[in-house]
Amino acid sequence: MISKRYAGVAGLALVGALALTSCAANETAAEPAASGRTGGESLSGDLVGAGASSQGSAQEAWIAAFQGANPDVTVTYDPSGSGAGREAFLEGGVNFAGSDRAFNDEELAEGGWASCAPDTDIVELPLYISPIAVIFNVEGVDSLNMDAATIAGIFAGTITNWNDPAIAALNEGTTLPDLAITPVHRSDDSGTTENFTEYLGAVAPDVWTYEADGVWPIEGGEAAQGTTGLVDAVSGGNGTIGYADASRAGDLGTVAVKVGEEFVSYSPEAASAIVDASPRAEGRAEGDIAIEIDRTSEEAGVYPIVLVSYLIGCQEYQDAEVGSLVKAYFSYLASEEGQDESASSAGSAPISSDLRTDVEAAIELIK
Amino acid sequence: MAVSTTAGNALTTGRLPRMAPWAILLACWLVVAGVYALFAMSGTLQDFSLVGTLFFGTVLYIAIIYVISLSVEGRRQAVDRLITALVFGAFLVALLPLVSLVSTVLANGLARFDLDFFTMSQRNIVGAGGGALHAIVGTLEITAVATLISVPIGLLTAVYLVEYGRGQIARWITFLVDVMTGIPSIVAGLFAYAVFAIVFGPGVRMGFAGSVALSVLMIPVVVRACEEMLKLVPNELREAAFALGVPKWLTILKVVLPTSAAGITTGVMLSIARVIGETAPLLLVAGFTQSMNYDLFDGRMQSLPVFVFTSYANQGTDGDAYLARAWTGALTLILIVMALNLIARLIARFFSPKTGR
Amino acid sequence: MATAAAPIRAKQRPGDRIFSGSALAAGSIILILLAAVAIFLIAQGIPGVLAQAGDTVILGEKNFWQYVAPLAFGTLWAAALALLMATPLSIGIALFISHYAPRRLAQTLGYIIDLLAAVPSVVFGLWGGLVLAPLVRPAYAWLAENASWFPLFSGQASATGRTILTAAIVLAVMILPIMTAICREVFLQTPRLHEEAALALGSTRWEMIRMAVLPFGRAGIISAAMLGLGRALGETMAVAMVLSPAAVISFIVIGSTNPNTIAANIALSFPEAFGTGVNVLIATGLVLFVVTFAVNAVARWVINRRKEFSGAN
Numbered sequence A: 001m002i003s004k005r006y007a008g009v010a011g012l013a014l015v016g017a018l019a020l021t022s023c024a025a026n027e028t029a030a031e032p033a034a035s036g037r038t039g040g041e042s043l044s045g046d047l048v049g050a051g052a053s054s055q056g057s058a059q060e061a062w063i064a065a066f067q068g069a070n071p072d073v074t075v076t077y078d079p080s081g082s083g084a085g086r087e088a089f090l091e092g093g094v095n096f097a098g099s100d101r102a103f104n105d106e107e108l109a110e111g112g113w114a115s116c117a118p119d120t121d122i123v124e125l126p127l128y129i130s131p132i133a134v135i136f137n138v139e140g141v142d143s144l145n146m147d148a149a150t151i152a153g154i155f156a157g158t159i160t161n162w163n164d165p166a167i168a169a170l171n172e173g174t175t176l177p178d179l180a181i182t183p184v185h186r187s188d189d190s191g192t193t194e195n196f197t198e199y200l201g202a203v204a205p206d207v208w209t210y211e212a213d214g215v216w217p218i219e220g221g222e223a224a225q226g227t228t229g230l231v232d233a234v235s236g237g238n239g240t241i242g243y244a245d246a247s248r249a250g251d252l253g254t255v256a257v258k259v260g261e262e263f264v265s266y267s268p269e270a271a272s273a274i275v276d277a278s279p280r281a282e283g284r285a286e287g288d289i290a291i292e293i294d295r296t297s298e299e300a301g302v303y304p305i306v307l308v309s310y311l312i313g314c315q316e317y318q319d320a321e322v323g324s325l326v327k328a329y330f331s332y333l334a335s336e337e338g339q340d341e342s343a344s345s346a347g348s349a350p351i352s353s354d355l356r357t358d359v360e361a362a363i364e365l366i367k
Numbered sequence B: 001m002a003v004s005t006t007a008g009n010a011l012t013t014g015r016l017p018r019m020a021p022w023a024i025l026l027a028c029w030l031v032v033a034g035v036y037a038l039f040a041m042s043g044t045l046q047d048f049s050l051v052g053t054l055f056f057g058t059v060l061y062i063a064i065i066y067v068i069s070l071s072v073e074g075r076r077q078a079v080d081r082l083i084t085a086l087v088f089g090a091f092l093v094a095l096l097p098l099v100s101l102v103s104t105v106l107a108n109g110l111a112r113f114d115l116d117f118f119t120m121s122q123r124n125i126v127g128a129g130g131g132a133l134h135a136i137v138g139t140l141e142i143t144a145v146a147t148l149i150s151v152p153i154g155l156l157t158a159v160y161l162v163e164y165g166r167g168q169i170a171r172w173i174t175f176l177v178d179v180m181t182g183i184p185s186i187v188a189g190l191f192a193y194a195v196f197a198i199v200f201g202p203g204v205r206m207g208f209a210g211s212v213a214l215s216v217l218m219i220p221v222v223v224r225a226c227e228e229m230l231k232l233v234p235n236e237l238r239e240a241a242f243a244l245g246v247p248k249w250l251t252i253l254k255v256v257l258p259t260s261a262a263g264i265t266t267g268v269m270l271s272i273a274r275v276i277g278e279t280a281p282l283l284l285v286a287g288f289t290q291s292m293n294y295d296l297f298d299g300r301m302q303s304l305p306v307f308v309f310t311s312y313a314n315q316g317t318d319g320d321a322y323l324a325r326a327w328t329g330a331l332t333l334i335l336i337v338m339a340l341n342l343i344a345r346l347i348a349r350f351f352s353p354k355t356g357r
Numbered sequence C: 001m002a003t004a005a006a007p008i009r010a011k012q013r014p015g016d017r018i019f020s021g022s023a024l025a026a027g028s029i030i031l032i033l034l035a036a037v038a039i040f041l042i043a044q045g046i047p048g049v050l051a052q053a054g055d056t057v058i059l060g061e062k063n064f065w066q067y068v069a070p071l072a073f074g075t076l077w078a079a080a081l082a083l084l085m086a087t088p089l090s091i092g093i094a095l096f097i098s099h100y101a102p103r104r105l106a107q108t109l110g111y112i113i114d115l116l117a118a119v120p121s122v123v124f125g126l127w128g129g130l131v132l133a134p135l136v137r138p139a140y141a142w143l144a145e146n147a148s149w150f151p152l153f154s155g156q157a158s159a160t161g162r163t164i165l166t167a168a169i170v171l172a173v174m175i176l177p178i179m180t181a182i183c184r185e186v187f188l189q190t191p192r193l194h195e196e197a198a199l200a201l202g203s204t205r206w207e208m209i210r211m212a213v214l215p216f217g218r219a220g221i222i223s224a225a226m227l228g229l230g231r232a233l234g235e236t237m238a239v240a241m242v243l244s245p246a247a248v249i250s251f252i253v254i255g256s257t258n259p260n261t262i263a264a265n266i267a268l269s270f271p272e273a274f275g276t277g278v279n280v281l282i283a284t285g286l287v288l289f290v291v292t293f294a295v296n297a298v299a300r301w302v303i304n305r306r307k308e309f310s311g312a313n
Helices: A001-020 A053-069 A082-092 A105-110 A148-156 A167-170 A191-203 A226-236 A270-277 A320-334 A336-346 A353-365 B002-012 B020-042 B050-073 B075-112 B115-119 B133-164 B170-179 B185-201 B207-231 B235-242 B248-276 B280-285 B305-312 B319-351 C014-050 C064-100 C103-118 C121-146 C164-188 C193-202 C205-234 C236-244 C261-273 C278-311
Strands: A047-051 A073-078 A096-099 A122-137 A143-146 A182-186 A222-224 A240-245 A253-259 A262-265 A306-314
Touching: A001 A167, A001 C205, A047 A082, A047 A320, A047 B235, A053 A073, A053 A222, A053 A226, A053 A306, A053 A320, A053 A336, A053 B248, A073 A353, A073 C103, A082 A096, A082 B280, A082 C236, A082 C261, A096 A320, A096 B305, A096 C121, A122 A226, A122 A270, A122 A320, A122 A336, A122 A353, A122 C278, A143 A148, A143 A167, A148 A182, A148 A191, A148 A253, A148 B248, A167 A253, A182 A226, A182 B207, A191 A306, A222 B207, A226 A240, A226 B305, A253 B207, A262 A270, A262 C205, A270 A306, A270 A353, A270 B235, A306 A320, A320 A336, B020 B185, B050 B115, B075 B319, B075 C064, B075 C103, B075 C164, B075 C205, B133 B170, B133 B207, B133 B305, B133 B319, B133 C014, B170 C014, B170 C278, B185 B207, B185 C014, B185 C193, B185 C261, B207 B248, B207 B280, B207 C014, B207 C164, B235 B248, B235 C193, B248 B319, B248 C014, B248 C103, B248 C164, B280 B305, B280 C236, B305 B319, B319 C103, B319 C121, C014 C278, C064 C103, C064 C164, C064 C205, C064 C261, C121 C164, C193 C205, C205 C278, C236 C261, C261 C278
Parallel strands: A047 A073, A047 A096, A143 A253, A182 A222, A182 A240
Antiparallel strands: A096 A306, A122 A240, A122 A253, A122 A306, A253 A262
């Protein structure tokens, strides 16, 4: 009996071993004629990044294209969250980080980047620009006009019904139902919330008296985890409103935001326009491009609710090979092809050519 | 003639006919269906609800059978009928979420349950397509190693507690196993991360760390299950073995363990089921990758739960493709555990001594 | 007996020594492992417990205890609701399988319930958020309209159905198979003679169960409830994916403002936490630890008190 039992186990192990030694069909040996985008020498090695989940789907597309061109390179991006990404980069756990905000001045002064050569600076590149859409689910309504004060009123809980005069006044000709508004916010700490609350606080300071924060400042109310959870909650509810990465708005109704005297719907062009119209943070090292978005800008055609997500790397890596990999990868991300790739697969806004010139100069610093 | 009629009455009077409960149940369903239909026709309700009919019909049945039985059969029989109806009802209620869940997973998961899903990884895949071979391999390796660590430790500890454990040490171990059951999965992940970070430096991610984290969660469950089963082995069996002069260790090996083998296997399988779907610790220590990785000791390793979670949480613009992969991943995970369960049942059936039932 | 001649000591065989030695070693590994976890948790948690208002983004304007109180409440509340639903159900199902269902069917039915245990928590999360929440929304709206006199149902109903009651239902479904499996095993172990004796005395089936099966299985039921509670308290992903959380203490089960649980909060906040924030989260994990342990200790005490009545001596 015992020998039979062992035979069974051995058989199982054999089958398991056979299954394990098989290889993924899409990972067979690389085609020899990889297009030489990176010039003469071919790159190889592992590159590991972690950080903002907002960049997740863009990174997926970038990595696929980059690995396609450089078959011996494996890039991994762990969308674990901005905070985790910055922490991991600081400790040297990853080669580069994605983050929804740049390191602040205190963190920069403290320094101590574990994977960088001692006493060197870092590069921070705003390579992922994404409009944040205000989405809602009201039957029969596809689009609404709102100004910042109305949006702030809804999310602060002072406007509680869809047929409120404040909304009706901005949307003549649209029939609004007598339905309670349920604002949905993110329950986790997120860059989307931070940018959204920053916008509300900057443009409607009388209504929105809270500080910009990655954690939703008001206690109570409907909350959901992550962009997906929020979109699910908004589309699953009735009379719900929320804010999410524009690429995920799908069939939900979206809000056109009042800028100056016009109402602007989100679009990639309008989102990259606001980045160009905004000043850079001052007192930063060369190659550290942090942008302070001017939410109150009244220029024509800008969409002020955007999320700018950074790629963060060292100026000088302890391991020169990693440096050249990061440099090649970042160069690809900053290129027109790279930006188009993320625009088509993640709905982000391509950076303008002015910004690209600066970013390319910063990438030149990496070694 | 008269005598025999009385004798027959003594057995049948005061009892409901055999098929009466079924007839009453059917009648209740029909009545509720009729009420629903009336409501639907009068426009109070939008549509006819089958779940509602079955539910309220059953509730009505529970009430009616009690009243009827009370008047015909007396209180004791009525309570018995009531409990019988409730017990059947409990089982049906438990089936509802199962049916809903399985049908949802099947309906959404079958779309991508194709050859690609089992032969491809996600490397260089954007949007639709791709597969989860890397995640399946990762899950199997990580869980297998976790089981290899946990079962011997857990089983031996249970043996110690039940057969040898006397005094302080046993009391402490019991106490600490209790404490361990309370470790939140994410804390187990944090712990494994901290330990491996000390050895391998910060930012370490490897499959083996995931196995260790899962073991921390699995060991107390295994100990508990095995302990419970070993305790159920009648002392008479042990005493009989001792009386025949069998040494204690052989008694345990040849009498106690085989007797409880079925229960222990069930316990082990349940504990595997408990950890194989664990997401949080693996997210933390085994990481996330799109490519194949067979090496437990080097680099990030994808696992199925993490695959399901990330496919759901980090959907790209083409959200449906990601969701479809998430559901298929879920389906695969369920199938793997079911297969394990089945194997366990077969082992239990063939290798355990026959009991009364 | 005890006062008889000196007990005869059994001969110590090498096999015995090796076997008991390895069993003890396994037990000791648990001691060491747990000590390591505890040391790690306490060392990492202390800075979190000591953190004051404003020290870290996570705490905001509160100190640690104000931060953790609603979370601890939410954890206990959700688990209690889940247990309230799952305990009678699991006893019913276990009885159904062990004593009511046709014997030929029983094993298959038991296997069907075990299937629920095969479903990973991520899938329960998916199902709870995408299927169950929209399904129960009308029921909550109805309750809010017609049963608002009952304190738990007062206030406005959630527009998404992602309330603590929904989370508790998901938790109840999740702990059902484990509780059922243990209850069933114990019920099946009821001495056949006890059952037959009860039946022979003319009891109905329920009276037999009440007099023979339930007293025998009481310790098993409590231990099942304990395991279920342990899982419900520590469940992370399913709650995180279903619940619409807030930092409040509220008994209302159908509104949109629900207390979060400790485990779900750790999972939600961990990715963005850094510095002292991580310590705060680990300290909340420590609180969960203590809560779970207290629950377990009480349950264990109850079982030990009842030990003399159970059949397995």
